[in-house]
Amino acid sequence: MMFAQIGCPTKAETHNREPDVSRILYELCGAEAERCFSPFAWRARMALLHKGLEFERRPTPFTSIARIAPEAGKTVPILVDGDRTICDSWAIACHLEDAYPDRPSLFGGDGGHAAAKLIESWANAAISSRIVQMIVKDIHDILAPEDQAYFRASREPRLGKTLEAAQEGREDRLADLATALLPMHLMLKSQPFIGGAAPMHTDYLLFGTLQWARVASPFSLIDPESPIGQWFERCLDLYDGHARAVKAA
Amino acid sequence: MMFAQIGCPTKAETHNREPDVSRILYELCGAEAERCFSPFAWRARMALLHKGLEFERRPTPFTSIARIAPEAGKTVPILVDGDRTICDSWAIACHLEDAYPDRPSLFGGDGGHAAAKLIESWANAAISSRIVQMIVKDIHDILAPEDQAYFRASREPRLGKTLEAAQEGREDRLADLATALLPMHLMLKSQPFIGGAAPMHTDYLLFGTLQWARVASPFSLIDPESPIGQWFERCLDLYDGHARAVKAA
Numbered sequence: 001m002m003f004a005q006i007g008c009p010t011k012a013e014t015h016n017r018e019p020d021v022s023r024i025l026y027e028l029c030g031a032e033a034e035r036c037f038s039p040f041a042w043r044a045r046m047a048l049l050h051k052g053l054e055f056e057r058r059p060t061p062f063t064s065i066a067r068i069a070p071e072a073g074k075t076v077p078i079l080v081d082g083d084r085t086i087c088d089s090w091a092i093a094c095h096l097e098d099a100y101p102d103r104p105s106l107f108g109g110d111g112g113h114a115a116a117k118l119i120e121s122w123a124n125a126a127i128s129s130r131i132v133q134m135i136v137k138d139i140h141d142i143l144a145p146e147d148q149a150y151f152r153a154s155r156e157p158r159l160g161k162t163l164e165a166a167q168e169g170r171e172d173r174l175a176d177l178a179t180a181l182l183p184m185h186l187m188l189k190s191q192p193f194i195g196g197a198a199p200m201h202t203d204y205l206l207f208g209t210l211q212w213a214r215v216a217s218p219f220s221l222i223d224p225e226s227p228i229g230q231w232f233e234r235c236l237d238l239y240d241g242h243a244r245a246v247k248a249a
Numbered sequence: 250m251m252f253a254q255i256g257c258p259t260k261a262e263t264h265n266r267e268p269d270v271s272r273i274l275y276e277l278c279g280a281e282a283e284r285c286f287s288p289f290a291w292r293a294r295m296a297l298l299h300k301g302l303e304f305e306r307r308p309t310p311f312t313s314i315a316r317i318a319p320e321a322g323k324t325v326p327i328l329v330d331g332d333r334t335i336c337d338s339w340a341i342a343c344h345l346e347d348a349y350p351d352r353p354s355l356f357g358g359d360g361g362h363a364a365a366k367l368i369e370s371w372a373n374a375a376i377s378s379r380i381v382q383m384i385v386k387d388i389h390d391i392l393a394p395e396d397q398a399y400f401r402a403s404r405e406p407r408l409g410k411t412l413e414a415a416q417e418g419r420e421d422r423l424a425d426l427a428t429a430l431l432p433m434h435l436m437l438k439s440q441p442f443i444g445g446a447a448p449m450h451t452d453y454l455l456f457g458t459l460q461w462a463r464v465a466s467p468f469s470l471i472d473p474e475s476p477i478g479q480w481f482e483r484c485l486d487l488y489d490g491h492a493r494a495v496k497a498a
Contacts, residue, residue: 109358111365114445119364121432122371186370196363 023048026068026078029059030142030216034246037139037215039128040089042208042243044077047093047201049239051103055079062147089208090120093201106201116202119194123205126180131213131221134170134177137163138217138249170219177221181228188227192234199238207235211243218249272297275317275327278308279391279465283495286388286464288377289338291457291492293326296342296450298488300352304328311396338457339369342450355450365451368443372454375429380462380470383419383426386412387466387498419468426470430477437476441483448487456484460492467498 025045028038036042036059048055060068060076068078073087079095080086086095097106097113107113140151140163152163159166178185184206187194194202210232213221222229236244274294277287285291285308297304309317309325317327322336328344329335335344346355346362356362389400389412401412408415427434433455436443443451459481462470471478485493 105360108360108363110361110445111354111357111449111451112360112363114357114440114449115361115364115368115443115451117439118368118432118436118443118451121435125431125435126375126429180375182374183367183370186374187367190366191363194364194367196359200360200363202360202364202367 022082023053023055024058024080025055026058026060026065026076026080028065028076029061031061031144031147032142033059035142035215035249036246037142037212038076039208039212040075041077042211043089043201043204044079044092046204046207046235046238046243047089047096047106048079049242050106050199050201050204051096051100053096053100053103061144062150090117093204108195108200112195112200112202116200116205119202120205122183123209127177127206128209128212130173130177130180131209133159133166134173134221135167135213135217135219137167138219142216142249174221181222184228184231185226188231192231199235203231203235207232207243211235211246214248215246216249271331272302272304273307273329274304275307275309275314275325275329277314277325278310279396280310280393281391282308284391284464284498285495286391286461287325288457288461289324290326291460292338292450292453293328293341295453295456295484295487295492296338296345296355297328298491299355299448299450299453300345300349302345302349302352310393311399339366342453357444357449361444361449361451365449365454368451369454371432372458376426376455377458377461379422379426379429380458382408382415383422383470384416384462384466384468386416387468391465391498423470430471433477433480434475437480441480448484452480452484456481456492460484460495463497464495465498 025041025048027036027041027045029036036057045057065076066074068076069080069085069087071085075087077089077092078085078087079092081095081099084095086092093106094113096103105112107116136155136159140148143151156162184194191197193199194206210222213219222232224230224233274290274297276285276290276294278285285306294306307317314325315323317325318329318334318336320334324336326338326341327334327336328341330344330348333344335341342355343362345352356365385404385408389397392400405411433443440446442448443455459471462468471481473479473482
């Protein structure tokens with residue numbers, strides 16, 4: 001498998017360059033190209049790994065996303081798979097499941113595919129929404145200067161406060177995060193992965209959210225000895241420790 | 250399909266009576282036999298309906314549960330299916346899926362079965378845990394006097410307060426419940442049921458929780474015009490409006 005990191009695409013590169021492999025995954029990166037942190041891009045990357053597909057990664061900073069494929073959308077991940085360009089991590093997972101039915105299933109059937117939509121919404125609305133308030137200034141700090149300016153200008157109105165104010169007092173909110181994660185804690189009494197005995201895309205949905213925090217922030221959200229911490233470690237071990245190879249912030 | 254309501258079993262009835270059909274579902278009831286309110290029993294009942302299986306219902310008040318099948322457990326639902334006695338709504342759903350593979354699937358494959366475990370934990374830990382604090386005195390009020398005494402004595406230590414105090418100020422907690430239900434709200438933008446185009450056991454998990462509140466309490470938790478309210482109405486319509494036939498409290 002190849003995971004080339006060839007820096008951030010310029011407009012000319014994106015449109016004129018012949019890809020090395022037929023699949024290209026555009027991901028969000030910080031000032032360092034290897035610091036890819038988007039939870040959505042991690043979901044897509046884990047889905048590609050699960051399917052055992054080769055792909056080339058193109059780390060892309062915030063202010064370069066619009067140049068990738070203006071027709072596809074303004075957010076990463078974007079997957080170019082042959083002549084298909086797919087924007088949005090959910091659409092990417094659906095595409096991979098449909099296009100590569102003979103590879104390991106991401107959803108484990110129609111019921112799993114449908115249920116994953118609720119689990120995605122849970123990971124976003126119950127977990128990511130809390131975590132962003134605990135790491136948003138740290139995310140800012142790993143970005144290149146021009147991306148920092150964009151990030152602050154776009155995020156502070158959404159948060160209704162400064163990045164610094166959002167993150168302030170985060171230690172006091174760890175218990176609230178643990179309560180929000182209680183469903184996962186309870187589930188792990190029955191099975192080692194959301195996918196059952198082995199991981200499925202449902203695992204990557206929550207994993208992407210926690211890997212986002214691991215890559216972007218030094219703040220510890222989860223006790224690594226806890227059941228959820230142990231599940232996260234199992235996910236970091238997958239595919240020859242692929243996700244663990246990105247150093248924690 | 251037969252849904253006989255034959256009142257609450259006495260010890261003699263439970264052990265000596267020949268069942269009319271081979272399947273008997275023991276459910277929790279209030280002072281009125283038809284006021285079956287246990288969220289777990291509703292999950293099991295909907296699962297039986299989903300499978301299209303005949304069963305006889307035996308509404309059982311709290312203080313009679315121990316007499317049903319002491320070897321099976323001290324909580325309802327309990328399903329007696331031929332020579333099998335299964336306690337716990339999750340175990341009942343798994344049994345039905347295994348024992349009746351040619352009937353409509355409850356989980357839609359292995360991925361759905363595994364994902365349902367997280368959704369069950371979410372319904373319990375994120376939703377039921379909030380709702381109980383809003384309806385616990387109303388539950389008490391629908392019980393027969395001997396069950397009221399048991400209920401108060403067992404629940405108040407768990408709640409750390411009186412039933413009345415738990416329920417007080419519940420109007421102020423509706424926004425918190427709506428936030429907890431946000432994953433469902435978001436999911437419904439993509440599909441009409443957690444099961445996708447049609448309901449699966451994942452729907453019955455949350456439905457049981459909301460039907461518990463509908464049957465036990467007059468307090469309105471969900472706007473019937475909201476997306477979640479509309480989904481709940483669709484669930485009430487299932488199987489010839491089976492769950493709607495039980496009057497709201």
